[in-house]
Amino acid sequence: MSTADYFQKLYQQPDPFHYRSRWYEARKRALTLACLPRLRYASAWELGCSNGVLTAALAARCDALLGTDISAEALAEAAISTQAWPGVTLQRADHPGDWPPGRFDLIVVSEVGYYLDTTALALMARQLHASLADDGLLLACHWRHPFDEARTTTPQVHRALSATLREAFTYQDEDLLLQGWSTQPISVAQQEGLR
Numbered sequence: 001m002s003t004a005d006y007f008q009k010l011y012q013q014p015d016p017f018h019y020r021s022r023w024y025e026a027r028k029r030a031l032t033l034a035c036l037p038r039l040r041y042a043s044a045w046e047l048g049c050s051n052g053v054l055t056a057a058l059a060a061r062c063d064a065l066l067g068t069d070i071s072a073e074a075l076a077e078a079a080i081s082t083q084a085w086p087g088v089t090l091q092r093a094d095h096p097g098d099w100p101p102g103r104f105d106l107i108v109v110s111e112v113g114y115y116l117d118t119t120a121l122a123l124m125a126r127q128l129h130a131s132l133a134d135d136g137l138l139l140a141c142h143w144r145h146p147f148d149e150a151r152t153t154t155p156q157v158h159r160a161l162s163a164t165l166r167e168a169f170t171y172q173d174e175d176l177l178l179q180g181w182s183t184q185p186i187s188v189a190q191q192e193g194l195r
C-alpha cells in the first residue's frame, strides 16, 4: 500500500493518533514548544501536520505558518483545528517530491521522517537544509520504538537531518527523541542579554 493510500484509510477517523485526547501527545507538544529557543518565529513550516493539533499550538508562536500533509482528509481536519489562526496556510504535498518555495526560520519535522525510505529521506534532508533561513531552527521529534509502517528508524532520520548543522538541543526519554539544529549557535541567555 502506498503512503498516500495508507493515510487516506487511517484518516477515515478524525484523530487516529489521539492528539486531542492523549496525555502522551499533550506532553510531547509541551516539550516541543518549550524547546523552541525564540518566543516568536516569522515564517515557519510543519511537514506532515496531520489534523493540525500541533500546528495550532505552533501557530500561537508564529506570524506565518505553513502546514503540509500528504492526506487531504487530515488537512480538512487541520483547517478546523487552526481556524482561529489566520497566519496558518495548509497545503497538500507529498514530500520530498513536492516542496514549497522560500526559506523558513522554523521547520518542524515531527513524527513524519520515518515514513520515508532512505533515498527520499536523504533528498528531504538536503532540501530541508536549503529551506532553512540562515538564523533558522530545524526541529525533529520521533517515536523511538519500531513499528510496521516505518521505512527508516528514528536514529537514521535524526542523523540525516542533522548533517551539516550544529546541535541546538536534545531531549530523549524511553519513547521519544526531540532535537533541534541550526547553522549558527543559539543561546537564549544571549538573546535575553544575560551574557
Ligand SMILES: C[S@@+](CC[C@H](N)C(=O)[O-])C[C@H]1O[C@@H](n2cnc3c(N)ncnc32)[C@H](O)[C@@H]1O
Pocket: 003, 007, 017, 019, 046, 047, 048, 049, 050, 051, 054, 068, 069, 070, 071, 074, 093, 094, 095, 096, 109, 110, 111, 112, 115, 116
Ligand atoms: C504521525 S503524523 C504527525 C503529525 C504532527 N506532525 C505531530 O507530530 O503531531 C504524520 C503525518 O505525516 C503525513 N505524511 C507522511 N508521509 C508524508 C509525506 N511523504 N509527505 C507529506 N506528508 C506525509 C501523514 O499523512 C501524517 O498526517
